[in-house]
Amino acid sequence: MSATAVAPVRLVSIGKRYSGTKALDDVSVEVAGGTVHALVGANGAGKSTLGKIVGGVIRPDDGQLFINDRPVRYASPREARIDGIATIAQELSPVPQMSVIENVFLGIEPRRSGLVQRRQMRTQYDKLIAQWGFELDGHTKVGALRTADKQKVEILRAVASEARVIVMDEPTSSLTSVEIETLHRMIRALRASGRTIVYVSHFLDEVLDLADTVTVLRSGRLVRTGPAAKETEGSLVAGMFGVAAEAEHFEKPQGSTAPVLLEVSGLSRKGVLTDISLQIRAGEIVGLAGLVGSGRSELARAIAGADPIDRGTIAVDGTARHIRSPADAMAAGIAFLPESRKDDGLFMELSIASNTTFADVRSVASRFGVLRRGLERVKTRSLLNSLSVDPPNPSMRVASLSGGNQQKVLFARWLFRNPRVLILDEPTRGVDVAARAAIHRLINDLAAEGTAVLLISSEIEEVLGLAHRVLVMRLGSITREYGADPPLEAVMEAAFGLGGSTTR
Amino acid sequence: MSATQPPDPVVPDPVGAGDRVSADTIAAPRVRRQRRIKAEHVRDYGIVVFAIALFVYFTIASSVFLTKSNLLNLVSQNATIGVAACAVTLTIIAGNFDLSLGSIFVLAEVLAAYVAVHWGVAWAFPIALLSGAAMGAINGLLVTKLRINAFLATLASALTFGGIAVGVTHGGLLITPASSAFTFIGQHSVGGVQYAVIIFAVVAIILQLVLAYTVFGRHLYGVGGNRDAARLSGIKVHRTVIITFVITGAACGLAGLIDASTTGSGSSDMSGLGGQLALLAIAGVALGGTSIFGGVGSVWRTVLGVLILGMITNGFDLLAVPDYWQDVVRGVLIIGAVAISSVVDRR
Numbered sequence: 001m002s003a004t005a006v007a008p009v010r011l012v013s014i015g016k017r018y019s020g021t022k023a024l025d026d027v028s029v030e031v032a033g034g035t036v037h038a039l040v041g042a043n044g045a046g047k048s049t050l051g052k053i054v055g056g057v058i059r060p061d062d063g064q065l066f067i068n069d070r071p072v073r074y075a076s077p078r079e080a081r082i083d084g085i086a087t088i089a090q091e092l093s094p095v096p097q098m099s100v101i102e103n104v105f106l107g108i109e110p111r112r113s114g115l116v117q118r119r120q121m122r123t124q125y126d127k128l129i130a131q132w133g134f135e136l137d138g139h140t141k142v143g144a145l146r147t148a149d150k151q152k153v154e155i156l157r158a159v160a161s162e163a164r165v166i167v168m169d170e171p172t173s174s175l176t177s178v179e180i181e182t183l184h185r186m187i188r189a190l191r192a193s194g195r196t197i198v199y200v201s202h203f204l205d206e207v208l209d210l211a212d213t214v215t216v217l218r219s220g221r222l223v224r225t226g227p228a229a230k231e232t233e234g235s236l237v238a239g240m241f242g243v244a245a246e247a248e249h250f251e252k253p254q255g256s257t258a259p260v261l262l263e264v265s266g267l268s269r270k271g272v273l274t275d276i277s278l279q280i281r282a283g284e285i286v287g288l289a290g291l292v293g294s295g296r297s298e299l300a301r302a303i304a305g306a307d308p309i310d311r312g313t314i315a316v317d318g319t320a321r322h323i324r325s326p327a328d329a330m331a332a333g334i335a336f337l338p339e340s341r342k343d344d345g346l347f348m349e350l351s352i353a354s355n356t357t358f359a360d361v362r363s364v365a366s367r368f369g370v371l372r373r374g375l376e377r378v379k380t381r382s383l384l385n386s387l388s389v390d391p392p393n394p395s396m397r398v399a400s401l402s403g404g405n406q407q408k409v410l411f412a413r414w415l416f417r418n419p420r421v422l423i424l425d426e427p428t429r430g431v432d433v434a435a436r437a438a439i440h441r442l443i444n445d446l447a448a449e450g451t452a453v454l455l456i457s458s459e460i461e462e463v464l465g466l467a468h469r470v471l472v473m474r475l476g477s478i479t480r481e482y483g484a485d486p487p488l489e490a491v492m493e494a495a496f497g498l499g500g501s502t503t504r
Numbered sequence: 505m506s507a508t509q510p511p512d513p514v515v516p517d518p519v520g521a522g523d524r525v526s527a528d529t530i531a532a533p534r535v536r537r538q539r540r541i542k543a544e545h546v547r548d549y550g551i552v553v554f555a556i557a558l559f560v561y562f563t564i565a566s567s568v569f570l571t572k573s574n575l576l577n578l579v580s581q582n583a584t585i586g587v588a589a590c591a592v593t594l595t596i597i598a599g600n601f602d603l604s605l606g607s608i609f610v611l612a613e614v615l616a617a618y619v620a621v622h623w624g625v626a627w628a629f630p631i632a633l634l635s636g637a638a639m640g641a642i643n644g645l646l647v648t649k650l651r652i653n654a655f656l657a658t659l660a661s662a663l664t665f666g667g668i669a670v671g672v673t674h675g676g677l678l679i680t681p682a683s684s685a686f687t688f689i690g691q692h693s694v695g696g697v698q699y700a701v702i703i704f705a706v707v708a709i710i711l712q713l714v715l716a717y718t719v720f721g722r723h724l725y726g727v728g729g730n731r732d733a734a735r736l737s738g739i740k741v742h743r744t745v746i747i748t749f750v751i752t753g754a755a756c757g758l759a760g761l762i763d764a765s766t767t768g769s770g771s772s773d774m775s776g777l778g779g780q781l782a783l784l785a786i787a788g789v790a791l792g793g794t795s796i797f798g799g800v801g802s803v804w805r806t807v808l809g810v811l812i813l814g815m816i817t818n819g820f821d822l823l824a825v826p827d828y829w830q831d832v833v834r835g836v837l838i839i840g841a842v843a844i845s846s847v848v849d850r851r
Contacts (some may be wrong), residue, residue, distance in 0.1 A: 281519070304736070306735075325735075325738075326735055326736045326738050327738040327739075327740065336736060338733075343730075343732060343733075344730075344732045345730075345736075346730070346733060347726050347733060347734075347799070348729070348730070349725075349800050350725055350726070350798050350799075351728060354722060354725070354726075358722070358737050359737040362719055362724070365718070365719045370718055371717050371718060371719065371721075384815050400599055414745055415735070
């Protein structure tokens, strides 16, 4: 079925680092012409990064990208487009104020002496949609379209610009099952016309249904590339998560009768969270598993006062608390470690000490708000030592620490407040193995001292290794609850909602 | 797939590439210290070296430059700009912008002169400060509660304040009675040092201390550096931002009072200092090295930036260099300073 003899896309030893963390490490993949090539992996495995490198959206730090056997180094998606590579991103990019036709031909308008030939553009558009069997009014403003139709615009854009390779990054994540079927039909038609599709997804049933070849990535490394026909959902899951992932297992107390520290009941936020209720006892670690978009981070943010809620109550230590801002949650004794330490957590330009004490600077200041820097240094240093931050230098800038040490500093900020309830969203994302183990021990120790912990992680091993109870979220609700050490496959299946295939 | 690959460049510590170096020197063993001047050092301290070099150059080139009276003149001529610039540094560090400095300055000056004429000279001081603070509070509310971009909000409020000033003066000057009290801070000195210079120094020192040594100052860096993180850390972001605008407004009111006191009148004329104040002050802030994007900077840098700009005017005047060259040099200097920092940051 291959239309060309040379591989249209070849990636050799690709590496990409984000502030010291390896997003991709030595990944080599060859994409055959006229095929659908799927990239799968858990969150943070690097599949989107790899797709973006092919599409010229980001540049690799190491390795070489070959397009039609020619080494290339794209500085922008525009350069990739000139070589016939189009990217349909998770965040769709058409200009919302312009019509469908104008979007499709944006940058490639048929023109004569500098003037856009509108009539010719319309004729070409009609020809295109007839050819691909789309139903889409060319004069509608793109901003008024549904996501599925915006995607059609992007696909038309790609074929109108004669793209030979189309990179699709999680194209179905916001589509209904009917729309997914339509999209899959289009992809098959594109393949039949000799185009090559690089398909990034974490929906395994779709991948198996659609792809000719599958590349599995885990933590930025290549696991394998092979024909999709030889894979099953089970084999892909095993590849994505690693059969023998080294997450330390901790002793878990059973049947705790300690008082309930955090009680959430009937928490709802329109379109995001539906009627969430949960309890966490003192000393208990409750794990929250689920896919990205299942509402786990949103639940954490709602409890922490970061996002507003429509309904529901939050009680800490038996007292109902009216939480309308992070300051309210902090006053109630809740600490929240957000998912992205860069975007929501750290002040990169400030020192370790400033970052550590930031949520409670008053405790190292005199009555009139004058900082006692000596005291701040001493307190910070002792926390840094107990968290084994390297180097434990309070005046060093946070930006120059490794990912793992940055994460420890963020931990230090919240431990500095001695919280009663600790909400951790992806506490070990992008940290190295040693720091990860240290953070796991720390979480376990904190619980042993009586802190109630809500642990959210994309890595199921992490949840299973630490949690005394496991809750699974899907589509904004808690769908399953397990005790300590549930079987990994059961949790995975609940998270993926398997059994009902692509019903979302 | 493994045979043809080049060996993986093993980085023993993930701190490795992409990290910035300034803190590295602190952490590194003594041997590596001071090995060479790095780009970050040029960005952070280049302006100090430049200021010294400029000072030395003018000292050599002009026999008048290094005299007590000339240097005091230099500082007192830049005192109004300096006071406004030091205060707006706080607003900028907290991630905002204020283009209304000149209009607050003019309206406060006019109001001070007005109350001096109608209520008595003693009212001029509190009214200048309070009206400035009130105008700053309006800016702060527009930016936070109405979520108007600070650039546009202060551009619009500047027009409004300036318009009101013209209305109060009926388009002209408000001359105050030749009371020696009104011209006291603008025209008098103690031990040869003008009061304007003393006010500038006091404002600069207080604001520098607030920024570096108080809880409020720490919060400003946090809000400007990472607004979301600051909010998640329990900071009342809106309140913090409004306070920076109020401080800036009050400082501009004080600057207006100095100006009115120096000339002995309240002028609504925007073609003078009032029209240039915002740009000159912000130029001083940027030249000093405070990031226009917030989160980084300090008041002493702004003082340095303002004085460098003042030195160029003063020194070139002494050397009889035409005015237009001064503007060219100042413009090029600001571009150079901002470009160095942006190039270094991007690497």
